Structure formats: structure tokens, C-alpha cells
Amino acid sequence: MIGSVQRALRLLEAVSDHPGGAPAKQLAREAGLPLPTAYHLLRTLTHEGYLRREQGVFVLGPAVGRLGRGAAGQDRREVVTGTMERWRDTLGVAVYFAVYREGEVELTALAESIEHPAVEEWADLRETAHAHAIGQCLLSQVDTRTRLDHLHRHPVEPLTPYTVRDASALLERLSAVERMQTVVERQEYVIGTACAAIPVTIGPTAAALAISLPLDQEHRLRPAVEQMRAELGGVIRSLMFSISI
Structure with a gap:
């Protein structure tokens, strides 16, 4: 199993539970990840378009919509x-x-x-x-x-x-x-x-x-x-x- 992929998916699941967005600390806690690891994965997911950062919170990005389609x-x-x-x-x-x-x-x-x-x-x-x-x-x-x-x-x-x-x-x-x-x-x-x-x-x-x-x-x-x-x-x-x- 590829651990980094599992951790990224847990973060995406955590973000999807918050339509209005959630801060990195809360997402790290809900995904059961150390904060530095969560920050690194959140930045990567944002760069790839799966997340967006808006006013200090993370929300789902347009790339997730492509997965849905x-x-x-x-x-x-x-x-x-x-x-x-x-x-x-x-x-x-x-x-x-x-x-x-x-x-x-x-x-x-x-x-x-x-x-x-x-x-x-x-x-x-x-x-x-x-x-x-x-x-x-x-x-x-x-x-x-x-x-x-x-x-x-x-x-x-x-x-x-x-x-x-x-x-x-x-x-x-x-x-x-x-x-x-x-x-x-x-x-x-x-x-x-x-x-x-x-x-x-x-x-x-x-x-x-x-x-x-x-x-x-x-x-x-x-x-x-x-x-x-x-x-x-x-x-x-x-x-x-x-x-x-």
C-alpha cells in the first residue's frame, strides 16, 4: 500500500465533510495526520487542483469535479x-x-x-x-x-x-x-x-x-x-x- 496516497485520500474525505471549508489543523486532526504531513499534502493537492485555499480554509477544487464526471x-x-x-x-x-x-x-x-x-x-x-x-x-x-x-x-x-x-x-x-x-x-x-x-x-x-x-x-x-x-x-x-x- 502507498501510504502517501492513503493519507491524501483521507484529507480529501475530510475536506468533503466541510462544504464551507476547514483549516489545516482541523483537517490534520480529522485525518489522523501530523500537521507537517498534512500541510505538505494539502499544498500538493491544491497545486494539482483537487483543493482550493480560500481565506485560510481548504475546499474541494475543480479537479474533484472531473473525477465525479x-x-x-x-x-x-x-x-x-x-x-x-x-x-x-x-x-x-x-x-x-x-x-x-x-x-x-x-x-x-x-x-x-x-x-x-x-x-x-x-x-x-x-x-x-x-x-x-x-x-x-x-x-x-x-x-x-x-x-x-x-x-x-x-x-x-x-x-x-x-x-x-x-x-x-x-x-x-x-x-x-x-x-x-x-x-x-x-x-x-x-x-x-x-x-x-x-x-x-x-x-x-x-x-x-x-x-x-x-x-x-x-x-x-x-x-x-x-x-x-x-x-x-x-x-x-x-x-x-x-x-x-
Whole structure:
């Protein structure tokens, strides 16, 4: 155990018990520290922004607030992953959350299990956005210039006999997707699998929630998507946080 860290934490706890602030002698006594040690740690904590000294007393500083935001952020991440895991178990699907960030498809969260495995990423998702529901959903949300730039960097290449054949056909398909419409893909990325992706547009960032199923269970896609849409409002703020990080 690192004693100096323990002592600093005890001082922070003592300061937090006094919203109006407390002097060094009182804090040293409450933290059970010799006064010279308390002075040294209080100066260090003040220098780092965890404390402020105001009219002879110490109060919590702005750096403590950043720690609090980190904890809140962790809570929001847990809401997202917990909801995805619940959907996985109740709907019997693998669940994905992805964003389009800096010109690339980025899978940020995945809920799978032995019973409901995710699709094997045998071809890089970033380079094959044209061939899977997640990528098609994200590209349907961005403007034409962004789509063209993406396809210039990642040309359309058929992965299976069902993959869209060229960029022109893909652009025509994407232009026909209505705003906030679910995108369904069948065997375009991998044979024997069907996927659906729900667009989640928050501010300027395109995002998508997606699910996958064996092709012989495709009839379960639509009911699962409808249930997820109905419950999406309860996690939208947590998804906003996930997009921002």
C-alpha cells in the first residue's frame, strides 16, 4: 500500500465533510495526520487542483469535479452495456453499437454470448461498410460528399454472391433509404446471416444499433427491432455520452 496516497485520500474525505471549508489543523486532526504531513499534502493537492485555499480554509477544487464526471460517465456506459445485454438475452440476438467517426466505421460496444454469438469479423468492418447493415446504416445518414469520400478510400468489393456489386448500385440504394429507416442486410457480409441496423442520429454524429441472427431466424428481426425502438428513448442520453467519447 502507498501510504502517501492513503493519507491524501483521507484529507480529501475530510475536506468533503466541510462544504464551507476547514483549516489545516482541523483537517490534520480529522485525518489522523501530523500537521507537517498534512500541510505538505494539502499544498500538493491544491497545486494539482483537487483543493482550493480560500481565506485560510481548504475546499474541494475543480479537479474533484472531473473525477465525479468520470464516475457519471462510467454509470452511463453501464446503462448502455446493460441495456444491450438485456436485449441480447430477452430478444436472443447479438447486439452492436457503432458510430461513424472521422471517416471510419467504429464498433464501440458489443453484447454477445455463446448462445447468441456475434458475426465473425472475417473482413475489416471499416473497409467493408458497403457489405453490412451497420455500415450501410451509417453511410445512409451522412451527406453525399462524405459517402463518396468513404467509397474512394474503401472501394466496393463483393464479399459474397449477395453483396452489392459496385459503388453506383450502393449509392442508389443508400439514397432510397428514408430518414431513420431501419436497414436490413441478408448474407451480404457473411453467408447464412441476416442483420438489421437502427439509425441513431445525435447532433452531427451518425450512429447505429444493430442486431444479427442466423438466416433461418430472419423472421425475428423485425419484432426485435420494434422492441428496441420502443425502448430506445430510455437510453438515448447514455448513447449520446458513448458517441462523445
